[in-house]
Amino acid sequence: MPSNNDAEPAVETGGVQQGGVQSVDRALAVLEILARDGHAGVSEIAEEMNLHKSTIFRLLASLASGDMVQQNSGRGKYQLGFGILRIASTIPGRLSLVYEARPLLESLAEKYEETVNLAVLRSNFAVNVDQAMGPSMLATYDWVGSLTPLHATSSGKVLLATLKADERGRILEETGLPPRTPRTITSREELENQLLDVSRNGYAVTRDEIEIGLNAAAAPVYNHMGTVVGAVSISGPAFRFDPETTPGLLEALREAGLRISAKMGYALR
Structure with missing residues (x-):
């Protein structure tokens, strides 16, 4: 079952929106899953993170817009994008x-x-x-x-x-x-x-x-x-x-x- 936290509203804490921090944490978790497994679908990620598929889809769409992930058109699964390499190469x-x-x-x-x-x-x-x-x-x-x-x-x-x-x-x-x-x-x-x-x-x-x-x-x-x-x-x-x-x-x-x-x-x- 999806977590009840999935629908929690953003709460201001010390000038930072708690909901925004939560989204960052979730996005990082998605990236960790893709780094570990190589590729994964929306359903797989949602099940592991205990979140609605719609939430995972929004996270992936946001990450894809920054080239952090990309979708495998043949299988519909996601993998890390070249944006990750671009950032990593500077380290x-x-x-x-x-x-x-x-x-x-x-x-x-x-x-x-x-x-x-x-x-x-x-x-x-x-x-x-x-x-x-x-x-x-x-x-x-x-x-x-x-x-x-x-x-x-x-x-x-x-x-x-x-x-x-x-x-x-x-x-x-x-x-x-x-x-x-x-x-x-x-x-x-x-x-x-x-x-x-x-x-x-x-x-x-x-x-x-x-x-x-x-x-x-x-x-x-x-x-x-x-x-x-x-x-x-x-x-x-x-x-x-x-x-x-x-x-x-x-x-x-x-x-x-x-x-x-x-x-x-x-x-x-």
Whole structure:
């Protein structure tokens, strides 16, 4: 049955018409349904929102006038319109990965009392663009601005794992797999197998690979297109820090990556 609220009159509240706000809320709900399902008819939307079909038709007509939705002439159902893309396309340019990630980096560093970095892929290297330090007096090196090898760092492996095979092959051909420590992986086959695990698990872990006594883990950060644009990592001295045995750390790291991604417009599923 349709909701009784469907016919409520507009009421002035603090200078804003309550009915107008309600219409905005309903229009947003319609857009959410279309974004989720891809397309839907008036009856389907009305049933889900528990509203009269006439109300949904008016909402859709208003959204269509602004090109926010469009009707599939073949099936009579509605889908998101190009107006949504026009608006969305202006957002990424105003988003700063470093700015959006900063609170999450600080939260992780405070919770686990270790160093947290944000890295991006630049010129065949993982470049650390921001860092949050834990409170320990034995904090690790300041990595901001450093070019670190992709094959020997947790962030680098996350970035490598998401590349297409030909692009990854080109980079590794140009950089090689030079050993940084006796623990550095220098076998292409072994590295590729590890990258498969990174893709499957959603995180990378390194131990003593770039520096003896340094352990680290990293998780991906996505943009609004679902492309990996960075990696968030946490590292610390091996004598006190093991990412795979620290309770809840890997889950928190992946969650931080997803929360940063959401700020960059990534749609969480």
